[in-house]
Amino acid sequence: MDGSLGTFVYTANPARVIFGSGTWGRLPDEVERLGLKRVLILSTPPQADDAQALADRLGGRCAGVFSGAVMHTPVDVTEAALEIVHERGVDGFVAIGGGSTTGLGKALALRTDLPQIVIPTTYAGSEMTPILGETAGGKKTTQNTPKVLPEVVIYDVDLTMSLPRNLSGTSGINAIAHAVEALYARDRNPIIDMMAAEAVGALADALPRINIEPGDHDARAKALYGAWLCGACLGAVGMSIHHKLCHTLGGTFDLPHAETHSIVLPHALAYNAPAVPDVIERLKRVLNTDNPPLALYDLGAKVGAPRGLKDVGMPEDGIDRATELALANPYWNPRSLEESAIRGLLQRAWRGEPPVIE
Ligand code: NAD
Numbered sequence: 001m002d003g004s005l006g007t008f009v010y011t012a013n014p015a016r017v018i019f020g021s022g023t024w025g026r027l028p029d030e031v032e033r034l035g036l037k038r039v040l041i042l043s044t045p046p047q048a049d050d051a052q053a054l055a056d057r058l059g060g061r062c063a064g065v066f067s068g069a070v071m072h073t074p075v076d077v078t079e080a081a082l083e084i085v086h087e088r089g090v091d092g093f094v095a096i097g098g099g100s101t102t103g104l105g106k107a108l109a110l111r112t113d114l115p116q117i118v119i120p121t122t123y124a125g126s127e128m129t130p131i132l133g134e135t136a137g138g139k140k141t142t143q144n145t146p147k148v149l150p151e152v153v154i155y156d157v158d159l160t161m162s163l164p165r166n167l168s169g170t171s172g173i174n175a176i177a178h179a180v181e182a183l184y185a186r187d188r189n190p191i192i193d194m195m196a197a198e199a200v201g202a203l204a205d206a207l208p209r210i211n212i213e214p215g216d217h218d219a220r221a222k223a224l225y226g227a228w229l230c231g232a233c234l235g236a237v238g239m240s241i242h243h244k245l246c247h248t249l250g251g252t253f254d255l256p257h258a259e260t261h262s263i264v265l266p267h268a269l270a271y272n273a274p275a276v277p278d279v280i281e282r283l284k285r286v287l288n289t290d291n292p293p294l295a296l297y298d299l300g301a302k303v304g305a306p307r308g309l310k311d312v313g314m315p316e317d318g319i320d321r322a323t324e325l326a327l328a329n330p331y332w333n334p335r336s337l338e339e340s341a342i343r344g345l346l347q348r349a350w351r352g353e354p355p356v357i358e
Contacts, residue, residue: 008189013130013235016152019225021217023156024119027054027094030152031061034115036092038063040085042104044070047097047121050159054096054119063088066104069095073103075136081108090114095150096159098122098171106132106148116150121159123171123203123223125178125231128153140251155228157221165214169303170258172207172223175230176200176296177265181240182233183283184276186332192236193282195229201286202226204295208302240333241326242268245346248325253314260312262305263352266297267345270355275335293355308352319346 018026031039040063043051048067055062066081081104084090095105096119103126105116110132118127130149133142163171179196182188203226209219245268246260270293273280283292306312314322323343330337341358348356 005190009187010189010191011236013128013146013149013232015128015150017155017228018152019155019228021157021221023154024054024096024159025057026154027117027119028058028061030117030154031058031092031094034092034117034151036115037061038088038090039092039094039117040081040088040090040108041065042069042081042093042095042101042108043067043097044100047101050096050121054094058094063090069097069101069104071100072135072140073100073107073133075107075134078104078107078111078134082111085112085114092116095119096121099124099126102126102150103132103134105150107134109150110145110148113147115152117152117154118150119154119156119159120224120227122163122167123160123175123227123230125175125227125234128228128231129235131235153228155224157217157224160220160224161215161217163214165211166304167258168210168214168223169207169300170256170262170305172203172210172227173265173296173300173303173305174258174261175227176203176299177242177246177261177268178230178234178239179203179226180265180269180283180296181242182237183279184240184272184334185237186240186334187237189237192233196233197282197286199226199229199233200283203230204287204299207299211303238332240268240331241271241335241337241342244331244333245322245326249309249314249322252322252325253318255309255312255314259306260309262300262303263307263309263312264349266293266300266355267349269293269296270357271341271345272333272335273357291357293357297354306352309346309350311352314350316350319343319350322346 206223
């Protein structure tokens with residue numbers, strides 16, 4: 001533990017977690033434990049076969065498969081699934097996949113109050129948060145409500161083995177960003193600090209190993225464990241400049257989610273470093289480095305993440321617009337937002353240069 005304990009609030013988000021290898025086989029027991037008789041299985045179109053395998057395993061307790069989940073939880077997709085829920089008397093959901101499928105399960109739970117079992121296959125961490133982002137008419141709205149929290153989460157390392165190399169790296173650094181920002185959140189607390197530090201260490205060790213050998217089961221297990229903890233951090237405390245920048249950049253320039261996080265994180269941490277010396281000290285120990293922002297920049301290189309925002313489609317003349325938007329309606333941040341320093345941060349991130357602590 002670092003520093004004095006002080007006064008804090010810690011809200012534990014309820015969920016039963018099963019972690020391991022081959023754990024998806026426990027699904028029938030978990031369905032029975034919840035007393036469910038007619039579950040609907042959810043997935044994206046590419047994971048329809050995995051969803052069908054679960055349906056076969058569940059036999060009579062499965063009311064059907066809906067494999068129409070897509071990114072950003074469009075409301076029309078949720079409504080199409082909702083029709084099946086009503087037609088077939090569905091009494092619970094099983095979501096297998098990444099954040100897109102989990103999002104659909106959460107949107108259905110919000111509307112029906114039915115229980116969810118989530119089987120995550122990426123490192124996005126949505127299964128641990130009470131956050132739901134939905135899109136309608138091209139506009140994304142986000143809400144925070146315990147109604148969308150799953151009842152059970154089954155982490156099965158075996159199901160993550162097929163996650164492609166590049167997606168594993170950027171999805172993993174995206175997860176690290178949740179933990180890093182949790183360490184300096186306004187509502188940080190010792191329990192989340194502990195999870196965040198453990199998560200950063202686990203992912204920083206596992207991701208380069210996965211990049212070298214995607215079939216490294218031990219590294220995959222460590223990454224999934226780290227991603228679980230990162231999701232718990234995201235669900236428990238507020239986020240700061242890093243998440244604000246990524247949401248602004250993603251929404252304004254339609255940049256890819258995980259890649260944008262990978263590029264921005266070292267720069268956002270460097271920006272905040274002078275304001276959070278205790279966090280930097282902790283990260284030095286966890287990452288075994290004397291320069292944590294640079295270590296995260298190097299981690300991006302090791303996992304093959306794109307280097308600069310210019311590489312993921314952001315126009316150079318967007319830097320001024322992004323600076324303006326980042327300063328408008330800011331999230332709370334440990335260092336006050338200084339326009340010229342934010343512009344400098346974005347210029348370096350755009351060019352793909354190493355982070356600079358000023
Ligand atoms: P995703 O769920 O869209 O998955 C990306 C692609 O990878 C999909 O085609 C999927 O079928 C495929 N895939 C997933 N697992 C695989 C595996 N093991 N092997 C092979 N292919 C696999 O992407 P994501 O990054 O997991 O989630 C992104 C979405 O989640 C975004 O919409 C984001 O906003 C949301 N999100 C929400 C929260 C929250 O707390 N609400 C947190 C994180 C992310």
